Structures are given as structure tokens and as C-alpha cells.
Amino acid sequence: PTLMLVCCSLLHSSYVVHYGFHEAKLNFIDPCGKTWVCKDENDPKVMFGDIAVYTGLQSADPCTARGCLWPKSSDGNVYVAYRISNQYSQRERNTIVQGLRSFSRSTCIRFTPRRRQRDFVDIQSRSGCFSFVGRRGNGQVVSLSRRGCVFQSVIQHELLHALGFNHEQTRSDRDQHVRILLQNVIRGQEHNFRRIRNSRNLGTPYDYNSVMHYGRFAFSSNRQPTIVPVPNPNVAIGRANQMSPTDILRVNRLYACSTVLFVLSHKHSYVLVS
Numbered sequence: 001p002t003l004m005l006v007c008c009s010l011l012h013s014s015y016v017v018h019y020g021f022h023e024a025k026l027n028f029i030d031p032c033g034k035t036w037v038c039k040d041e042n043d044p045k046v047m048f049g050d051i052a053v054y055t056g057l058q059s060a061d062p063c064t065a066r067g068c069l070w071p072k073s074s075d076g077n078v079y080v081a082y083r084i085s086n087q088y089s090q091r092e093r094n095t096i097v098q099g100l101r102s103f104s105r106s107t108c109i110r111f112t113p114r115r116r117q118r119d120f121v122d123i124q125s126r127s128g129c130f131s132f133v134g135r136r137g138n139g140q141v142v143s144l145s146r147r148g149c150v151f152q153s154v155i156q157h158e159l160l161h162a163l164g165f166n167h168e169q170t171r172s173d174r175d176q177h178v179r180i181l182l183q184n185v186i187r188g189q190e191h192n193f194r195r196i197r198n199s200r201n202l203g204t205p206y207d208y209n210s211v212m213h214y215g216r217f218a219f220s221s222n223r224q225p226t227i228v229p230v231p232n233p234n235v236a237i238g239r240a241n242q243m244s245p246t247d248i249l250r251v252n253r254l255y256a257c258s259t260v261l262f263v264l265s266h267k268h269s270y271v272l273v274s
Contacts, residue, residue, distance in 0.1 A: 068134030069164055069255065070109075070119075077108045078255050080162075081120035083139070088125065092150045096123060099155030106248045108257035109163065121162050129154055131161035153241045157211050160247065164254060168206070168213040169227060172199045177206040178237070179228045186221040193219075193226070202253045207246040208237050215239070 070080050082100060084093055100111035114120045119137055126143035142158050144150055149158075169178055172195065180193045207213070208229060215238025216225045229235040251257070 068136070070135045072108075072255065076258055077110045078257075079110050079112050081114040081117035082111050083114045083120055083122050085122075085124040088146065088150070092146060095150050095152070096144065096155055099152050099159065102152065102156060102242070103159070103251070106243070107251045108255055109251060111159070121159070125149075129158055131158040133161050133166060134164040135162075151241075153211050156243050156247075160212060160243070160251070163251065165212060165250065166196060166199060168208075168210040170194065170196045170199065171201055171206060172197050173201065173206060177208075177230060179230050181224070181226050181228060184220050184222055184224040184226045186219050189219045200254075202250050204246050204250055204253070207244055208235050209240055209244040210247050211240040211243050212247065213238050213240065 070078050072078050084096055088096065103109040103111060111121075119135055120139055121131075121142045122139040123142050123144055125146045126141065128145050129143060129149040131142045132140050140162065142162055144155060144158060149155075168174075169180075170193075174195055182190055182193065185193065214227055216227055217223065218226055218238070220226050227237060229237055
């Protein structure tokens with residue numbers, strides 16, 4: 001039973017949590033799926049759908065106030081070293097590199113290939129999509145399974161975790177913006193919908209368009225919604241295919257990026273001043 005629970009969690013991490021573009025698949029599969037993406041015994045414990053935690057931690061609380069930010073260089077940029085496993089095809093590797101580089105176009109984050117840096121993100125194809133929150137020291141795994149995780153939105157999502165961000169619907173003020181329907185959640189997966197009381201919202205509004213937002217049917221046991229926006233239940237959630245302007249603004253505020261950024265999003269332009 002325990003193994004099944006973990007497999008279900010990771011399946012929904014791949015096919016529902018990330019995010020709207022995979023939701024349609026949920027309508028055609030059993031809640032645990034015909035094909036399980038099972039957790040390897042060497043993988044870390046996963047909470048909140050895709051947040052890795054060390055043994056003994058009970059939740060994925062914000063750590064940015066405790067010193068888990070990546071250090072800022074004297075030139076104003078934040079250099080985060082990365083290593084990509086040779087498990088990936090060249091096409092998959094190119095997609096991952098594009099996701100890494102997307103941060104440099106709108107923030108002061110610079111993901112750079114690892115040379116001799118001690119701390120780095122170690123991108124591997126493990127069981128599902130998951131990441132630790134914030135800098136943890138040494139090589140920290142960011143799992144982008146070849147089975148459903150190598151998409152720009154998923155790559156950005158997991159890297160945002162590594163930079164220190166949690167899911168949008170765990171914000172301290174989330175109950176003013178969404179209603180959680182625990183009666184529709186897979187039994188044993190309710191912890192994925194906990195609210196973080198001391199989240200750092202960085203003076204930004206709740207963002208339904210955030211790439212960090214769960215989809216409407218995340219972890220559903222009965223094909224009914226588990227998250228419903230309020231007061232308008234028809235607002236789209238969990239369908240972002242890239243970081244939203246608010247996602248970008250938060251990165252720039254958290255890391256005190258000093259540039260004024262011109263960002264293109266869909267058909268609209270935004271000027272973000274951090």
C-alpha cells in the first residue's frame with residue numbers, strides 16, 4: 001500500500017501538477033494510472049506533489065528567510081551552476097538548456113554549466129518531476145523524468161523551487177482566492193494542499209496564471225475538481241506554459257535584481273521594475 005501511494009503521488013506530479021496541458025490525460029486514466037512512475041529507493045521523500053524534503057521534515061516551509069538563497073555575485077547576477085545527466089537525448093538536453101537560459105532573459109539568475117562549484121543543481125531523469133526548495137548545498141537533485149517532465153513550463157517550475165519558491169496555492173492568503181475540495185482528493189494526498197502560513201509573498205498579488213499553480217484536477221480521486229477559484233469558479237488555473245510576469249517579478253524581488261525588464265508574455269508587453 002505504501003508503494004502504491006508514492007507511485008500515485010508521482011504520477012499525478014507528472015500528469016496533473018505540471019500542469020494544465022496534461023490535465024486532459026487524467027480524464028482517460030485510473031487515478032493511479034495504467035503505467036506507474038514508481039519512486040526509486042534512492043529518491044528523496046516528496047511532499048506537496050513535487051517538493052523534495054530531507055527525512056524528518058514534515059512540510060516544505062519557505063526557507064528563504066533562513067539563508068537558502070543562492071549567493072549574489074559582485075556584478076549583480078546570481079550564478080547557479082548546473083549539471084545535466086547523460087540520460088537525456090540531445091533534443092531533451094536542448095529543451096532543458098533552453099529552460100535554464102529563459103531565466104537570464106528576464107531576471108538576474110544565470111544558470112551556468114558546472115565546473116568546480118561545490119553547490120549546484122544536478123538535473124537527472126528520476127521518478128517524476130521534483131526539486132528541493134532553495135539552495136541545499138552540494139549537488140541537489142532536480143528530477144525531470146523523460147516520461148512527462150521535459151517541457152519548458154515544468155523545467156521552469158522545478159527550477160523556481162530550487163530558487164526558493166513554493167506552489168502558488170500554498171500561499172498564506174490562498175483561501176481568499178481558491179477553495180480546496182479535500183473530499184475529491186486521493187486519500188492520503190491531502191498534505192499536498194496544506195497552506196503555508198508564513199509564506200513570503202513579496203508584495204505580489206495571488207496569481208492564477210503562475211507556472212507554480214496546481215491544475216484544477218490535481219490529485220483528484222474522482223475526476224472532480226480539487227481546486228476551484230473564488231469568487232469566479234471559471235477562472236483558468238494551472239495552464240501556464242511559461243513563467244508569468246508575476247513569477248518573474250517575484251524572482252527579481254527575492255534576489256534584489258536591479259534591472260528594469262521588458263517582458264513579452266503572449267500578445268502583451270510588460271515593464272517590470274524590481
